[in-house]
Amino acid sequence: MFSLFKRRAPVTAHVNGAPLSVEPGETLLQAALRNGVAFPHSCRVGGCATCKCRLTSGRVKELTQAGYVLSEEELDQGFILACQSVPTSDIAVEVDLGAMPAQRRVAGRVIGQERLTHDITALRIQLSESLHYKAGQFANLSLAPLGDHARSYSFATDVQPDAQVQFFVRKVPGGALSSLVNEGSLVGTEAVVEGPLGEFWLRPADAPLLFIAGGSGLAPILAMLREAARSECARPVTLLFGARQERDLYGLEDIQDIARHWQGRFDFLPVLSGQTDADGWQGERGMVGDHIARHVAGGPHTYLCGPPVMVDACTAILTQSGVAREHIFADRFTTIRGQQ
Known part of the structure; x- marks a missing residue:
């Protein structure tokens, strides 16, 4: 009977053949990053598919339904989302470790705030240097009054020649950064933008x-x-x-x-x-x-x-x-x- 209360043992995940230990309850992505593997990732909540990989052996428990972000063909081929997959046995996966987008941290300063609605404010930031991204992607934003506290927001404009970026910040009850943006004056405040992140951008095609x-x-x-x-x-x-x-x-x-x-x-x-x-x-x-x-x-x-x-x-x-x-x-x- 007491065996029911034994702590589950770690399992092994082979990423492109290289073994790493996965703790009980840990997702594949968490284990990979903890072990120093540069595993492609972005949102970490199952919404962008950046961390997709192909499960070639073993079993995982999926925390969310991957069908919303993976195609039927990818699902048929055994693709999973590393950020939403908890291994329940030893597993092996294949992943393109070169797919991680080039991310940079760029300092900047808030140069404008504009109230768009009763709970959404546009925040404009002048970066110290240009940050290249695809229209549709997002970045992690931090503001000096909150230290390293960062939240993710989509770029609201395409890349500008003057190195300015803009984010639309919706106020959420209890949200430290969103409340700061929507309730106080931040013009002149130092900021840091880290990105780009995500795979949401316009694909070339001729379809409507x-x-x-x-x-x-x-x-x-x-x-x-x-x-x-x-x-x-x-x-x-x-x-x-x-x-x-x-x-x-x-x-x-x-x-x-x-x-x-x-x-x-x-x-x-x-x-x-x-x-x-x-x-x-x-x-x-x-x-x-x-x-x-x-x-x-x-x-x-x-x-x-x-x-x-x-x-x-x-x-x-x-x-x-x-x-x-x-x-x-x-x-x-x-x-x-x-x-x-």
């Missing part, structure tokens, strides 16, 4: 584009659209922006400007879930996912960013509507990723 954003998830989508507009992209575009009330809509002038410069069709559809008939709103109502089905003709490549509940629900609707899983790209914000 469907963008779906919720809340501060509009940031990376605006960056991708602005960059594509500057490159004279002519792919047909539909942008669905989900919010609760009309006061939660923002970035409308930016969207109008992008639409004016877009070389092809550009449709913008804001959808409000908490607006009533008495509020005078003349636009679309309901959940943003309710409006997907009529925008999937032509097999659009779809990019989603926002709260996990929204992203997961919309992903399910997209696949049910016939959109190929390999043509769905998502960035799922969590309380760790982009909200505190």
Whole structure:
């Protein structure tokens, strides 16, 4: 009977043939990083697929469903997310250890704050040197008053020639960094931006584009659209922006400007879930996912960013509507990723 209470023994994970010890309850990524292995990773919460690897032997317990970020083909080939996989036996995996994006820490200073909504503030930072990234990626941001306390936010613009970057910071109750940004004046405050991170960016293709954003998830989508507009992209575009009330809509002038410069069709559809008939709103109502089905003709490549509940629900609707899983790209914000 007392054997039931014995502590589980460590198991061994062979990463490209090299063994490393994995403690009980530890994910493969945690074990790899603890052992000094430069394992590709980014969000660490199962939302970006940077840490994907192929399980060639053994068993793992998956903490979240990988089908939201891995294609059916990858799942059939045995791919797993290292950050969400706890080995339950000795395992062997194959991974491209050269896939880790080149990350840098660049110092900067806050040069602007702009309140976008009652709970989202745009923070503009002048970097000491240019940081190269793909529009759609994110970075870890830290501010001097909080020391090394860092949180992840998507770049809200594409790379600028003046080395300025911008983030949209949504206030979360109890969030130290988000409260600091939304409640106080930070102009002149020293900052550090570390990145780039993530695999959310616009893939080259000729297919129509469907963008779906919720809340501060509009940031990376605006960056991708602005960059594509500057490159004279002519792919047909539909942008669905989900919010609760009309006061939660923002970035409308930016969207109008992008639409004016877009070389092809550009449709913008804001959808409000908490607006009533008495509020005078003349636009679309309901959940943003309710409006997907009529925008999937032509097999659009779809990019989603926002709260996990929204992203997961919309992903399910997209696949049910016939959109190929390999043509769905998502960035799922969590309380760790982009909200505190």
